[in-house]
Amino acid sequence: xxxxxxxxxxxxxxxxxxxxxxxxxxxxxxxxxxxxxxxxxxxxxxxxxxxxxxxxxxxxxxxxxxxxxxxxxxxxxxxxxxxxxxxxxxxxxxxxxxxxxxxxxxxxxxxxxxxxxxxxxxxxxxxxxxxxxxxxxxxxxxxxxxxxxxxxxxxxxxxxxxxxxxxxxxxxxxxxxxxxxxxxxxxxxxxxxxxxxxxxxxxxxxxxxxxxxxxxxxxxxxxxxxxxxxxxxxxxx
Numbered sequence: 001x002x003x004x005x006x007x008x009x010x011x012x013x014x015x016x017x018x019x020x021x022x023x024x025x026x027x028x029x030x031x032x033x034x035x036x037x038x039x040x041x042x043x044x045x046x047x048x049x050x051x052x053x054x055x056x057x058x059x060x061x062x063x064x065x066x067x068x069x070x071x072x073x074x075x076x077x078x079x080x081x082x083x084x085x086x087x088x089x090x091x092x093x094x095x096x097x098x099x100x101x102x103x104x105x106x107x108x109x110x111x112x113x114x115x116x117x118x119x120x121x122x123x124x125x126x127x128x129x130x131x132x133x134x135x136x137x138x139x140x141x142x143x144x145x146x147x148x149x150x151x152x153x154x155x156x157x158x159x160x161x162x163x164x165x166x167x168x169x170x171x172x173x174x175x176x177x178x179x180x181x182x183x184x185x186x187x188x189x190x191x192x193x194x195x196x197x198x199x200x201x202x203x204x205x206x207x208x209x210x211x212x213x214x215x216x217x218x219x220x221x222x223x224x225x226x227x228x229x230x231x232x233x234x235x236x237x
Contacts (some may be wrong), residue, residue, distance in 0.1 A: 021089060025087070025089060025134075028087040032080055036080065036095070039078050048098075049101055050101065051074040051075055051076055052074065052103060053075075053076055053078065053097075053098075053104070054079065054105075054106045054108075055105065056079050056107050056109045056110070057080070057108060057109050057110050058079065058082065059214060060077050060108055063079070065220065069220060078095040083109055084112045085112050085134035085138060088109060088134075088138055089134055089137060089138055089141075092141050092142060092145075093141060096142065103150075105142055105146070105152045106155060108154070109157075110157045112131050128169060128173035128175075129176065131176070131177070132173065132177055135154070136180060139152050139184075139187060148186065150186065151187075151188060152187050152188065153188045153190055153230065154189055154190065155223070156178075156190060156192045156193060157173065157174055158203075159197055160208060160212060161202070161205065162211065162212040163213070171193070174193070178191070190227060190230045195222055195226060196222070206219075
């Protein structure tokens, strides 16, 4: 049996890790503040029960047909363009509503490794291990705000044509996150890479719009199938 002293020790370690990372990335505390305030003003969660909360970057924000696509599940979305794990760590508490209404949380954050951010001193690419550390703290914050029993699904960062040159690093980050989720009963990894990469070993162009980064209608249709299949597999267990 796990002692209360050991549980208290783990909580202390988690709090220390959270505070240290928030301090480390403190320059991002106010970045995206206007976008977060707009999301806080949304009231679409008030008339819903037992809903899925989708949080993350622009692929979540741009998913305009999410309610139709994810039916019969009830959903709300709280995505903002350009989201990174290192700014989400400051905002995640503010994006969560409905402690007794949220039945699951879905995360998709895809901008911490881009391959073209070296010109911007504020937004430098992170290492895969840095991303894993931030992911651990953010998911801990979600469980603390909602419930330790709430399932959290992380959607794997998608292979895209525009960031293909750093796909090896993105893959490392994906793998580290996946490995961590396998150790936690209420963390689940939704793998997408094999569906988005074609027989030539490259990202399939039809799944992206003209910028070769954001999902097309076909891309969202594919996401819908992958996510719903993951939910069905979980329900069968």
